Amino acid sequence: MLILAIESSCDETATAIVENGRKILTSVVASQIDIHKQYGGVVPEIASRQHCENILPVVMEAMQGYSFDDIDAVAVTYAPGLIGALLVGVSFAKGFAKAIEKPLIPVNHMQGHVASLYLHESDSLSTHEKDLAPPYLALIISGGHTHIAEILDYTNFNIIGRTRDDAAGECFDKSARALGFPYPGGVHIDKAANEYSDLLRTTLDTTETLYMHTDATCCYHLPKPKVEGSEFDFSFSGLKTAVLNTIHNAEQRGETIDKNKMAYSLQKTISEILVEKTLKAADKYGYKTIALAGGVAANSGIRSAFTSACEGKYQLFLPEKKYCGDNAAMIASQAYYNFEAGIIADAYLNAYASVPF
Ligand code: KG4
Ligand code: ZN
16 A cells, blocks of 8 residues: 655655555655754744645655556644644645545654654565564654653554653753754754763773763763653753753853763753653553654664663664654554554544644
């Protein structure tokens, strides 16, 4: 079954064609980062207008080599995200599905991120894709969400922890902005943190895992906020404020912040918070398989922190870095499972900025 999917929930206009939920035949992503960069973040109205301009060329590009008859269904992200941006994709997909007389499949963006774990590009499945199937525990970390979810089956997710305020990605991006890195800052924090850990590695002359290193002089002290209520909920706004305060206090004292050291400290603190809660949730709910998904799952520090923490105890699945960020292949993958479960939209499909999941 070939599904053509459309994703426009934030600042990427994307289309992909995926076979049977797993094999990517084509994937096109038009990023708007260069436009939003000059404003230091995504400007929703500009994002919507860009989606309007990009959507047809992106779909045409993805359709190269395919005819409308080859497509068995059209899928679209309908929630959560920027409402104006989502509406462009939903409206286009409705018209497109009607025009080619194929079913329309609605996809939740966060479920789509999880489906990025199933994607592959060649006929031969790696051990990775063969092995991952529900049930398992997922940590979904993006620019707007931080969820620990039980993936009970392909379409049935149970959230057991979520952020009370900022998402991990937002904490990365706002801290990066305060350090003078361009939008989106997460990837720049990652790079700067690596430069600092390379430096630490040479000065410490040690091969032990740096993320477990506890020498306070190596890091800026950043708090790990306690969250009242659900033991699996997150809070990242206090951590973000601590980064901003450390920078401002240093400026007032006429000192300069070591950007790489701050990036390393932030990445280490976020990694530790995520690892601690996820593994605790895995133990409490009885999961031996853990998977990461979402844009922040591309972070090398988080990936290595989970890899060392899970070694010998849990089976860990990480999506390919290039499918961590927003793309339409993951939406097509999730759509396949939605279709199998009978989740099909009609012409009244609407977009929603937020949904319970
Ligand atoms: O999933 P995503 O592409 O979009 C949303 O659905 O929000 O996630 C975007 C987030 C941004 O906050 C971005 O800075 C972050 O993912 N991100 C990273 C890295 N690559 C992307 N954060 C930390 N390290 C990275 N390497
Ligand atoms: Zn996303």
